[in-house]
Amino acid sequence: MTVPIRYREDETFVLNLGPQHPATHGVLRVKLTMDGEYIVKAEPVLGYIHRMHEKMAESGSFGQFLPNTPRMDYLGALSYNHGYVMAVEQAAGIEVPERAEYIRVITVELNRLSSHLLWFGAFVLDLGGFTPLLYAFDDREKVLDLLEMVTGSRLTYCYFRFGGLYNDIEDDFVTGCREFIARLRSRMPTHYRDLVTGNIILQKRLKDIGIIDADMCARYGATGPVLRGAGVEYDVRKNHPYSAYPEFDFDIPYFPQCDSWARYLVRMEEMEQSMRIIEQALDKLPDGPVNAAKVPKIIKPDDGTYYTAVEAARGTFGIRMVCDGGKGPYRLKLRSPTFSNLSLFGEVAEGMLLADALAVMGSLDLVIPEIDR
Amino acid sequence: MGTEKIPSSIVQFGVLDQVLNLARANSLWPMTFGLACCAIEMMSAGGSRFDLARFGAEVFRPSPRQCDVMIVAGTITHKMAPAVKTLYDQMSEPKWVIAMGNCAISGGPFKFEGNYSVVEGADQFLPVDVYIPGCPPRPEALIEGLLTLEEKITGKRRWPRRDAGKQGGAVHG
Amino acid sequence: MARIESTEQLLAQIVAREVTVSETKDKEGEVKKTETLVQGVSTVDYAKAGVNLDVLASTEHVVPIAEAMAENGFFVEAVTGVDWIKDDQMEVIYDYNRMDKEPCRVAVRVRIARSAPAIPTISSIHPGANWHERETHDFFGIKFQGHPDLSPILLPEDADFHPLLKDFKP
């Protein structure tokens, strides 16, 4: 960190890392004031895909908002289903049978795996490698087949219902899961560890780039792999246990290096943990009904404000729900993890080279419709 | 034939146009223009399982000057509409537009009475050639959309279309 | 649990407890006192409400609470605006959360008049709240005094409407 450089206004030019850019993976625009290759000031501009989820929540009933939740973060859609369904169950006091909780955890972890696989492909694509994307997509298609077998859709699942699930899972889903985990475990050392993690070019591009330490995460409210890459062991599944997670033993990977390499390793390690959870859940899968005995036709939670948080693939997805006895929520605030994760990009990218700033943006794992809601 | 809207060139005669159209139809370079969820299905279509490369469409060009097809994959909001118009203008002729997904066709799930930020359909300001319904449409649907666009350009279908529904239905087209 | 008590004492010093007592005559003619909390800290059942502490505060407490929370290792998880059109008020809910092993969630709720909604900003203490406040200003028109740049973040740059108000017509 040398002495701050004084720059003159006419020596910098403004570059639009605009809405349509391969590295932003969606319609995020970053207004970069550049001094040659260096970024003097980075200012993300949002709102290019603002789809009024919170307005729709207020105008419809509780059930009508269910299809909206997967369309916010379509890569980890089931976590959002899970968050919203848990919020309403907590407010209306609906019990969920044991088997439904287990299946929810299995499908959410499968979805986290497919989200991390897509992040892995897109992130290495940002850094210039195309082949790992095809390997990652090959595995991801296997997950999509499994989830399609149960939920019916490939991306925007609307599988959870208040008090249970839409339908039960069959045996070939269970055997399919086991085969998939065995296959991914066999491919992990060759196609992912040796090909990419061991690659010196990738390491050189990520080590000591984009230092986001625990204090910056606390100031900006960044959660998820960004926070765990800063050496803080915080995961909603462990810190505020919910659903059937307390029954499984899995650990939270966190790395103290605080740079893009640490965030990369956190997500690679999280894939392992998700597989462990799925295996334990499949072994201990209880029998029994999948839906609660009595679920009121019209959901009427008593008035007041409720807060529910879930560990989505990108961080803490929180729902602040205010009910006043109407047919739908009076106000539904969706706390999206990447909204806070991206708010620290302005401070991280200052003085960085443009190529490194793109590597950091890839390591933040952004999904833009989740930021704009 | 979809080409009547394409402006005329200096040298024109029938056979050459068919040859050109055949070449254009088999090398439709899409623009990386993923707006939302449909973009992920577009990426899956580009992946190795559904493989757009079989139709010459796997080269996703980020710059509008170098692409032929603008696949509008996702929701267009009022804030994004000027950018979409600029990108369409900057594309060089001959160019086509595919509206992929319900949002690009008619605003899809975000078309409700309190709608203040979503443009209901890409065809409100773009000349759309092919509409692909679905939310998001499966990669096979995107490939079917590309084949429909190819049929629109060359007038011939790549392989016979089977009647929907019936197993071993009559093959025609 | 120790963390929850210590945070409660900490907040109790900042927000004085104020209770309004209202008498209602029930059938036997007895005077029944119902205490409605106007201001103060109350522990809430986590399973039901999702937060450990619920603080009803007013606008001048916002910044002191934010500073106290920042020193004690809390971070702002969300800033929510609610438009209570029936009783002509607006409510801003700050959600604080911890990152270490002692989980403790605090919701600070502030009611302000609906006509000219204004509340001091905490973006200088918690930079994370900067975008949340801009978004709440976008949707409700609540002026955050001292905020560096209250331009629309999710709405188009020239947007002058506030869509989440209950009386908003597109």
Added chain:
Amino acid sequence: MDQQTLSNIIYVAIFFLTSIVIAVGATIVPKLLAPTSHTRNVDGKTDQFIECGMKPIGSAWIRFGIIYYMYALIFLAFDVDVLFLFPVAATYNTGGLENGIRDFVEVVIFVGILSLAVIYAWVKGVFKWERRKYHHQ
């Protein structure tokens, strides 16, 4: 003008002609065949600079850092260097072994002198891209 040199000249001429035909052809044919009467546009922004769909802010004709001039210089030096290596490659090793060694040494010296500039720049730290801190007014 014996037979040998004549055929050499013909070969070079053919090579030269085809390169011209390809170059000129590649520019003429698209002009003829491409639909260039007009480009359909919706907003009249056909010739706006491409910047991710946005209107470019300000102009890029500003005073760049001097460091990029160094890259241009190095490229120029090595470009000319390669130009001189063509004839050397053509006549290399024609004079038997002892000539071969002499040619090799000459080429090493020639390239060595030019790479001195790069080594000097390297030592001065031109190629170290450290993260900078900017002072905002």
